Amino acid sequence: MNYIQHYHQLPLRGVYIDHRLAYFTSLERSWRQQTTVPIVHFMHSQLSRLLAEGLAQSADEQDLAGSS
Numbered sequence: 001m002n003y004i005q006h007y008h009q010l011p012l013r014g015v016y017i018d019h020r021l022a023y024f025t026s027l028e029r030s031w032r033q034q035t036t037v038p039i040v041h042f043m044h045s046q047l048s049r050l051l052a053e054g055l056a057q058s059a060d061e062q063d064l065a066g067s068s
Contacts, residue, residue, distance in 0.1 A: 004043065013050055 005012050015023045019042075026042035 004039065010043070010047065011050075013046060015046060016049065019046065 002012050002014075004010075023042060026038040029038035030036055
């Protein structure tokens with residue numbers, strides 16, 4: 001996955017452990033269908049989750065800094 005992310009100039013991110021099966025499934029579908037759509041969709045979901053968690057963490061940190 002890091003190769004694909006690097007190739008498309010995306011932030012490098014591992015697969016969430018709870019999504020590992022979905023990762024392999026999307027790779028298999030991409031291979032069988034001879035299209036990148038399944039793996040790109042999967043990568044999008046992983047990056048969206050990463051961003052959502054980062055934004056939530058940032059908001060929490062701002063709340064803590066504001067209450068000090």
